[in-house]
Amino acid sequence: MSFFQQVMLMYGSASTQVIGMGTNSSPWVAAYYITSAAWGTKFANPSTAQTSRNRSFFFSPDGAYAAMGGESTPYFSVYQWSNSSGFGTRSTNPATLPTGATFSIRFTPSGASLLIAGNTSPFMTAYPFSAGTIGTKYADPSSLPVAVTRMSVTEGATSGTTDAAVKIASSPFAYVYPFTDGTGWGTRYSNPGTLPNTGAGDGLSFSRSGAALGLTAAANSTTIYSWTPGTGWGTRYTMPGTIIRTYAINFSNTEVFMSGDATPFAVAYPWDDSTGIGTVYSNPASLPATDSYFHINPNAAGNLVAVGGGSVSPYMYVYNFTPGSGWGTRLSNPGTLPTTSRASDPQFLTQ
Numbered sequence: 001m002s003f004f005q006q007v008m009l010m011y012g013s014a015s016t017q018v019i020g021m022g023t024n025s026s027p028w029v030a031a032y033y034i035t036s037a038a039w040g041t042k043f044a045n046p047s048t049a050q051t052s053r054n055r056s057f058f059f060s061p062d063g064a065y066a067a068m069g070g071e072s073t074p075y076f077s078v079y080q081w082s083n084s085s086g087f088g089t090r091s092t093n094p095a096t097l098p099t100g101a102t103f104s105i106r107f108t109p110s111g112a113s114l115l116i117a118g119n120t121s122p123f124m125t126a127y128p129f130s131a132g133t134i135g136t137k138y139a140d141p142s143s144l145p146v147a148v149t150r151m152s153v154t155e156g157a158t159s160g161t162t163d164a165a166v167k168i169a170s171s172p173f174a175y176v177y178p179f180t181d182g183t184g185w186g187t188r189y190s191n192p193g194t195l196p197n198t199g200a201g202d203g204l205s206f207s208r209s210g211a212a213l214g215l216t217a218a219a220n221s222t223t224i225y226s227w228t229p230g231t232g233w234g235t236r237y238t239m240p241g242t243i244i245r246t247y248a249i250n251f252s253n254t255e256v257f258m259s260g261d262a263t264p265f266a267v268a269y270p271w272d273d274s275t276g277i278g279t280v281y282s283n284p285a286s287l288p289a290t291d292s293y294f295h296i297n298p299n300a301a302g303n304l305v306a307v308g309g310g311s312v313s314p315y316m317y318v319y320n321f322t323p324g325s326g327w328g329t330r331l332s333n334p335g336t337l338p339t340t341s342r343a344s345d346p347q348f349l350t351q
Contacts, residue, residue: 016040017299018083018349019306021316022054022068024342029054029068031086032334034348036304036320039334043086050077056104056345061111063349065091065132069102069116076102076116080132083349089132096137098125104151104345108162112181113138117148117166124148124166124177126184138184145175149202154210156180157230163189165213167204171195174204174215176232192233197221202294203248207256211273212237214256216246222258224277237276240269247293248309252302254323259296259307263287266296266307266319268326281326288317299348306346315343 020031027049033040052072059066059081066081075098080088100120107114107129114134116125123145128135150167156178165176173196178186197217204215206227213233214224222243226234244260244267251257256271265288270278294309302323308316315338320328 016350017304018043019318019346020057020059020066020349021306021308021338021346022057022344023315023338024053024344025339027339028052028070029057029066029087030338030343031066034304034318034331037331039318039331042334042336046077046079046087046090048090050074053342054344056102057347058106058345059347059349060107060129061109065107065111065129067105067107067114069105069118071101073097075100075118076105078114078129078132078134081349091132091134094127094134094137103149104166106151106153106164108153108179108181109155110160110162110181112160113162113179115151115153115162115164115179117151119147124164124185126179128182141177141185141188143175143188146170150204152205152213154206154227155229161229163206163210163227163229165204165206167202167215173197173217174213176213178230189232192225192236194236196223196225203246203250203258205250207251207271207273208253209273212251212271214249214251216249216258216260222246222249224256226273239277240280243267248296250297252298252321252323255298255302255321257296257298257305259288259293261290261293263290265290265293266305268305268321270324284319284327284330286330294342295345297346297348300350304348306348308343308346311342313337316346 027045031043052070056069067078074093078091104117114129122140126138148166160181162179172191176189196215213227224237246258246260248259259266264283268281289312298305314333318331
């Protein structure tokens with residue numbers, strides 16, 4: 001059973017959920033109650049806030065912690081999380097910090113390790129994590145990437161292992177590493193036989209089952225590959241003839257979502273790991289703003305989709321979505337908006 005399928009069983013598809021995201025100004029994070037009908041109350045800010053722009057946000061698999069990236073030392077923060085009271089105690093920083101800004105932060109599927117990707121060598125940093133304690137930094141990978149923009153994780157080939165994919169700006173455009181809790185980074189997987197397409201786009205994502213890996217690129221050039229944990233890259237799926245210039249990609253159980261810098265700015269397609277991508281759904285009736293294309297993410301049930309990351313208010317849009325049918329109505333804006341611009345890496349957590 002995949003990591004995301006376990007999340008589905010753990011949290012189900014109840015109507016009341018939490019959405020968290022990074023922001024571009026103090027307090028650098030925002031979290032809200034949310035339902036399929038409306039945004040709810042904004043949670044109180046952390047009592048001990050981090051001090052710089054937050055490009056990435058991620059809940060632990062058990063929903064007990066919230067991790068976020070930063071652009072100045074200590075470059076990341078981890079807080080206790082409660083669906084009733086919100087942000088709690090901040091974890092003590094590790095002895096050895098990342099060397100630069102964190103662009104993407106993720107827990108491993110077990111929750112026993114914390115993986116960080118950023119823009120300064122060694123670009124990949126990992127720590128043990130247990131009951132709020134960040135342990136001693138793991139040794140760096142033997143083969144380092146260049147500056148990393150996005151990371152996605154899925155269960156590895158055996159228990160306690162993870163495959164961690166990172167998007168990079170130059171050829172081969174993505175590295176994927178096996179990672180083992182308690183041991184650390186393994187040998188990087190060999191590149192695919194046919195490399196991903198070049199061009200703009202910071203995004204990549206494993207499908208919910210872990211059997212596919214999608215990467216964004218220039219206009220009409222998003223690439224999706226089959227993926228086998230323990231083996232690596234497989235064949236490329238056939239893609240539709242026309243795709244917007246994509247910057248972000250993410251999967252639900254039955255759809256693949258992309259956001260880009262041309263109208264309609266957010267698109268959705270049926271997805272099946274066996275047969276690939278289907279015919280594009282009709283556009284949302286109310287489109288996001290022209291620059292809200294850096295992040296797109298569905299909730300566990302695939303019936304809410306967050307789109308955002310731009311500099312135009314309200315900075316984050318959430319849509320109803322019916323799996324197998326398409327886009328529904330956009331939720332009215334929350335009463336208290338995220339601060340200023342660039343709401344980043346939205347993540348849902350169902351109560």
